[in-house]
Amino acid sequence: MKYAARRIASFLLTMVIVSFLAFMAFDVISGDPATALLGTEATPEAIAALRTEMGLDRPLGVRYGEWLLGFFTGDLGTSYVYHQSVSEIIAPKISVTLLLSFVSFLLILLISIPLGLSAAKRSGGALEAAGTAFNQFCMAVPPFFTGMLLSYLFGVILKWFMPGVFPDLSTDFPGAMRHIFFAAIAIAVPRIAMTVRMLKSTIQSEMRKSYVRTAISRGNDRSAVLRVHVLKNSLVPVITFLAQTMAEIVAGGIVVEQVFAIPGLGRMLVSSISNRDYPMVQAIVVILALWVVLSGTVADLVNQRIDPRLRLGGDR
Amino acid sequence: MLEIRDLHIKFHNREREAVSGVSLTIHDGEILGLVGESGSGKSVTAMSVAGLLPRKQCSYSGAIYLDGAELLHIDRKELRKKQGKAIGVVFQEPMNAMDPLMTIGKQVEEVLRIHTTCSREERKRLALEALAAVDLPDPEDIYGKYPHELSGGMLQRAMIAAAIVIRPKLLLLDEPTTALDVTIQAQILELLKRLNKESGISMLFISHNLNVVRKLCSRVAVMQRGVLVEEGDVETVFHHPQHPYTQHLIAAIPRRERKENRHGTK
Known part of the structure; x- marks a missing residue:
């Protein structure tokens, strides 16, 4: 339990550091939001006045402190561009992105785990060589390209969904889900290929370990060796990998949301950056970071339950 | 109880036979030492008795009888009924030979879980x-x-x-003390000796160290390059080695250790 507490404390600390770095980065990079709003023609006096109004003239530390306090009370500030509360704008986008990520992750799990297991059992032969080649191919194709192909095939030709028009989530849920499903495929394909390869190599390297020979010498058959010993031992690296996948899905989603015109966080992020809408960018970056760090933390906590050796130094 | 008859094993990826024409017998309650340097075929011989030979990667002939039942050509399913139950194996490097994510208790019970109908409580008690x-x-x-x-x-x-x-008939010990330091090694040898005396379990003890074998075994067999070069009573072999390779092995033991042993640690 001590380990969990320590892990959660380090999670919080990471989040504070990440959010501060994000905050600072927008302060350092060139491009003044006041100038962006008023245009380059504006008088220096007008810009200075707007800066004061936006609170940009105050020291960085003070502004960050205010922002952090607001974050914990759910107040993420006001968008420069939409003049609306950031949390109100973001809330529906989060549900779309969460849905997209969830469907992608589910696809990855459902397809790669059975495939990885059967690939680990079979080795050698033409089938394996063909599988490896296909796997390499899937890994190499970027999601935006798969996305374009899928849009063309299922959207333009088969008309299973309307490319470029995302149905409203609350009024046409099935339509929105269809749209999300194809986007999820585009995100999942390379990750499925990676997960299959990773599962296969992890299981095969575990199978070569000495404890497997011991298990066989006790009268276990192959499937019992796999079930009772090898799978559990393969779990720790696989869970770590899946946590990375969680993070990658969200990052990959930024591009794929563009391709499929899905109004998620990624799309919002891209447009907010070009608008220099710093409160929006800041909020989205921190939410994405939260997602990444959180999946890592959860994976660590789960792994520590599985492998007692990881508890060393924590539970003492 | 165990009889190996004219055992030949050749791995497909090797030129030379790993084991060529080895015949050995272990009597009831006996501890036989099998000595040789690495690559002499002693471990391969033991693994074929334990049913751990990768059958697809080698060709093999001869016969292995455990209480009359042939083991070398037996079908996999029948073999698994013997593994662990009739033959127990102890490997080198216990750190790697154990499943790191399973408690000691569960690993000790594993054979009972596989081969008996003992209840959970019964297994724990045993x-x-x-x-x-x-x-x-x-x-x-x-x-x-x-x-x-x-x-x-x-x-x-x-x-x-x-x-x-599970009280198997035969215990195979593949260099069980090699990874341990000398004092622990002596304790383990004492333990094996006692178990043999108390329960009458037969043992095949594999080692590259003739001196260790001498502390434990009554009979010893010496292998070199897949061939059995000498076999006999351990003291006879030790004092009057016939084969030059055996003489070589004995000469390799530091003088002081040889003497200490003569006065008998036990």
């Missing part, structure tokens, strides 16, 4: 008995521990407990 039989202090505590929490010597005792908990 496992605790076995852990006590190999002189592990506080078996209840050890039962719930993971391999990384024990020392090498304790782990090897636990491995022995896991192999003998």
Whole structure:
């Protein structure tokens, strides 16, 4: 339990550091939001006045402190561009992105785990060589390209969904889900290929370990060796990998949301950056970071339950 | 009880036979030492007895009888019924030979789970008995521990407990003390000797160290390059080695150790 507490404390600390770095980065990079709003023609006096109004003239530390306090009370500030509360704008986008990520992750799990297991059992032969080649191919194709192909095939030709028009989530849920499903495929394909390869190599390297020979010498058959010993031992690296996948899905989603015109966080992020809408960018970056760090933390906590050796130094 | 008859094993990826024409017998309650340098075929011989030969990667001929039942050509399913139950194996390097994510207790019980219909409580009782039989202090505590929490010597005792908990006829020991330091090594040898005396279990003890074999075994067989070069009573072989290779092995033992042994550590 001590380990969990320590892990959660380090999670919080990471989040504070990440959010501060994000905050600072927008302060350092060139491009003044006041100038962006008023245009380059504006008088220096007008810009200075707007800066004061936006609170940009105050020291960085003070502004960050205010922002952090607001974050914990759910107040993420006001968008420069939409003049609306950031949390109100973001809330529906989060549900779309969460849905997209969830469907992608589910696809990855459902397809790669059975495939990885059967690939680990079979080795050698033409089938394996063909599988490896296909796997390499899937890994190499970027999601935006798969996305374009899928849009063309299922959207333009088969008309299973309307490319470029995302149905409203609350009024046409099935339509929105269809749209999300194809986007999820585009995100999942390379990750499925990676997960299959990773599962296969992890299981095969575990199978070569000495404890497997011991298990066989006790009268276990192959499937019992796999079930009772090898799978559990393969779990720790696989869970770590899946946590990375969680993070990658969200990052990959930024591009794929563009391709499929899905109004998620990624799309919002891209447009907010070009608008220099710093409160929006800041909020989205921190939410994405939260997602990444959180999946890592959860994976660590789960792994520590599985492998007692990881508890060393924590539970003492 | 164990009879190996004209055993030949050749791995497909090797030129030379790993084992060429080895015949050996172990009598009831006997401890036979099998000595040779690495690559002499002693481990391959033992692995073929334990049914751990990768059958697809080698060609093999001859016969292995355990109490009359042939093991070398037996079908996989029948073989699994013998593995662990009739033949227990203790490997080198207990740290790697144990599943790192399974408690010692569960690993000691594993053979019982596979081969018997014992209830959970019964299995635990037998496992605790076995852990006590190999002189592990506080078996209840050890039962719930993971391999990384024990020392090498304790782990090897636990491995022995896991192999003998079901009372097999034959115990194969593949360099069980090589990875351990000398004092622990002596303790493990004492333990094996005692188990042999108390339960009458037969043992095949494999080692590259003739001196270790001399402390434990009554009879010894010497292998070199896949061939059995000498076999006989351990003291006879030690004092009057016939084959030049055996003389070589004895000469390799430091003088002081040889003397100490003559006065008898036991």
